[in-house]
């Protein structure tokens with residue numbers, strides 16, 4: 001799990017992995033919960049990955065000011081990276 005402003009609205013959002021059955025009630029491997037303000041998180045917005053990651057970190061590794069995702073799988077391939085395309 002990590003926190004970053006994925007939709008660039010100034011409010012911190014949450015990304016979480018889901019590597020067990022029934023997680024997030026959608027069984028998707030990863031999801032973003034968008035901060036709606038006043039302590040409310042919407043979601044989940046599913047992020048599709050080839051298999052379930054065991055961890056995810058949000059960081060701006062491309063230097064464009066937007067958070068990207070880097071995660072770890074327990075099987076091959078061992079790593080994944082998703083670049084933010086929020087405009």
Ligand SMILES: [Ca+2]
Pocket residue numbers: 004005006007008009010011012013034035
């Ligand atoms: Ca946000």
